[in-house]
Amino acid sequence: MQSKGGAHLVRRYCSRMRRRPGPIYRWTRDLHLYIGLFISPFVVMFAISVILLTRGRLPSGPPPDPIVETLTLPSPLPALDDNLALAGAIRQRIGINGEIDFITRNLRRNTINFPITRPGTRTLVRVDLATGQVRLERRDRGAWDAAVWLHKMPGPHNVAVRGNWIFTRIWGWLADATVALLLFLTASGIYLWLMLKGELRRGALMLAAGAISFVVVVVMVVG
Amino acid sequence: MTPFPRPPDDSRTVARTLKVWTRRLHFWLGLYLLLFVWLFAVSGLLLNHPEWEFTRYWPRRQEVISRRTIAPTPVRGDIAIARSLIVELGIAGEITQVERRPADNLLIVQVNRPGRIHRVEADLVHHDAKIVETTVNTIGIIDVLHKFTGVRMDDASQQRDWALTTIWAIAMDGVAIGLLALVASGLYLWYRLGKKRIAGLLALVSGTVVCACFVFGLTRPS
Numbered sequence: 001m002q003s004k005g006g007a008h009l010v011r012r013y014c015s016r017m018r019r020r021p022g023p024i025y026r027w028t029r030d031l032h033l034y035i036g037l038f039i040s041p042f043v044v045m046f047a048i049s050v051i052l053l054t055r056g057r058l059p060s061g062p063p064p065d066p067i068v069e070t071l072t073l074p075s076p077l078p079a080l081d082d083n084l085a086l087a088g089a090i091r092q093r094i095g096i097n098g099e100i101d102f103i104t105r106n107l108r109r110n111t112i113n114f115p116i117t118r119p120g121t122r123t124l125v126r127v128d129l130a131t132g133q134v135r136l137e138r139r140d141r142g143a144w145d146a147a148v149w150l151h152k153m154p155g156p157h158n159v160a161v162r163g164n165w166i167f168t169r170i171w172g173w174l175a176d177a178t179v180a181l182l183l184f185l186t187a188s189g190i191y192l193w194l195m196l197k198g199e200l201r202r203g204a205l206m207l208a209a210g211a212i213s214f215v216v217v218v219v220m221v222v223g
Numbered sequence: 224m225t226p227f228p229r230p231p232d233d234s235r236t237v238a239r240t241l242k243v244w245t246r247r248l249h250f251w252l253g254l255y256l257l258l259f260v261w262l263f264a265v266s267g268l269l270l271n272h273p274e275w276e277f278t279r280y281w282p283r284r285q286e287v288i289s290r291r292t293i294a295p296t297p298v299r300g301d302i303a304i305a306r307s308l309i310v311e312l313g314i315a316g317e318i319t320q321v322e323r324r325p326a327d328n329l330l331i332v333q334v335n336r337p338g339r340i341h342r343v344e345a346d347l348v349h350h351d352a353k354i355v356e357t358t359v360n361t362i363g364i365i366d367v368l369h370k371f372t373g374v375r376m377d378d379a380s381q382q383r384d385w386a387l388t389t390i391w392a393i394a395m396d397g398v399a400i401g402l403l404a405l406v407a408s409g410l411y412l413w414y415r416l417g418k419k420r421i422a423g424l425l426a427l428v429s430g431t432v433v434c435a436c437f438v439f440g441l442t443r444p445s
Contacts, residue, residue: 033416051399056375057374119441142442155270179264186260193253203250206252211257217390218368221336223338
């Protein structure tokens with residue numbers, strides 16, 4: 001009885017709104033439009049990177065050979081026990097911006113190795129802390145790789161050091177915002193569909209077909 | 224509030240018909256993909272926030288260890304043996320690791336599917352297998368569904384070998400293509416809204432500039 005009453009109220013509200021659009025409808029419609037337009041480049045970027053990730057390769061082919069460069073640190077490093085702080089100090093001295101990833105420090109050999117990644121570029125940094133000698137191996141992979149990098153960032157791995165580059169943090173906020181706005185678009189889309197006269201049945205059929213496909217494929221895969 | 228007009232029988236203009244069907248496509252596609260979009264959006268959010276306590280499913284995993292006698296296999300090659308082994312043991316999923324450990328006469332096979340990992344340590348000389356079955360909670364299942372492609376960018380040798388991984392990868396591609404179609408149809412519908420073109424253009428350009436800064440602007444090394 002309760003659900004019947006609820007459905008009745010929804011139908012009555014939708015019917016009244018169809019006859020005379022109120023501010024809620026107009027605001028929802030406009031926000032759906034403008035937010036959809038704002039996040040559409042992000043959705044395109046995420047969608048294209050999905051297609052690349054499900055293929056496991058980039059259109060640009062396998063990674064190129066690295067460009068190798070050696071240099072000496074311009075100024076001595078402070079004595080730091082914290083690996084991220086030390087890697088950050090090296091990053092600043094060699095002038096390469098990007099996210100420091102997995103850090104490997106060998107205290108016996110007095111070396112530290114870590115990649116610095118950024119959209120489309122990955123530089124492996126190997127430093128001999130005793131001599132200040134640095135070996136850089138840089139791979140530039142372009143915009144396809146950039147899209148994949150952004151799709152995976154900030155991601156679940158390497159939590160202890162993740163977000164050590166300002167742009168990774170900003171991208172993390174943008175990725176969260178994209179999710180939140182996408183969820184808003186789905187909710188507002190449902191509302192706008194309910195307001196459409198004559199589309200309830202066909203829309204409900206599509207919703208049901210999608211839900212059935214989803215449940216079937218998830219149950220099959222999860223088992 | 225304007226109901227979808229039926230496509231005019233007399234087809235007054237192609238543009239009008241195109242608008243009607245684009246609008247329908249936008250609605251129908253959005254409704255069809257709704258649950259998929261929710262799954263990938265929410266799982267993406269969870270993946271980006273490993274610091275949230277409830278997203279840490281791995282420490283809460285459950286493991287069951289069992290032993291089974293295995294039959295001698297006539298096939299040759301580690302991959303072929305691994306496939307025959309998981310069929311014999313009734314394990315279904317994507318083979319993600321096959322490793323020979325000659326010192327112990329062991330063949331290690333790991334088989335994954337969302338929510339469940341089987342690690343088989345098969346002693347092919349004594350026809351004995353140790354099976355470790357790890358199960359994770361719903362958050363773990365959602366997490367794996369987001370990433371379950373069966374291939375890796377950094378390992379070209381990793382290929383899909385389970386039919387359901389292929390089906391899931393096709394579903395992921397389908398959702399991605401569907402989202403691209405939603406964007407394209409949305410852009411067309413906005414373009415047809417004459418009076419909202421300027422404000423819409425501002426929203427679109429700001430989104431494009433911000434996104435392009437990351438995709439193209441940060442690519443160049445400093």
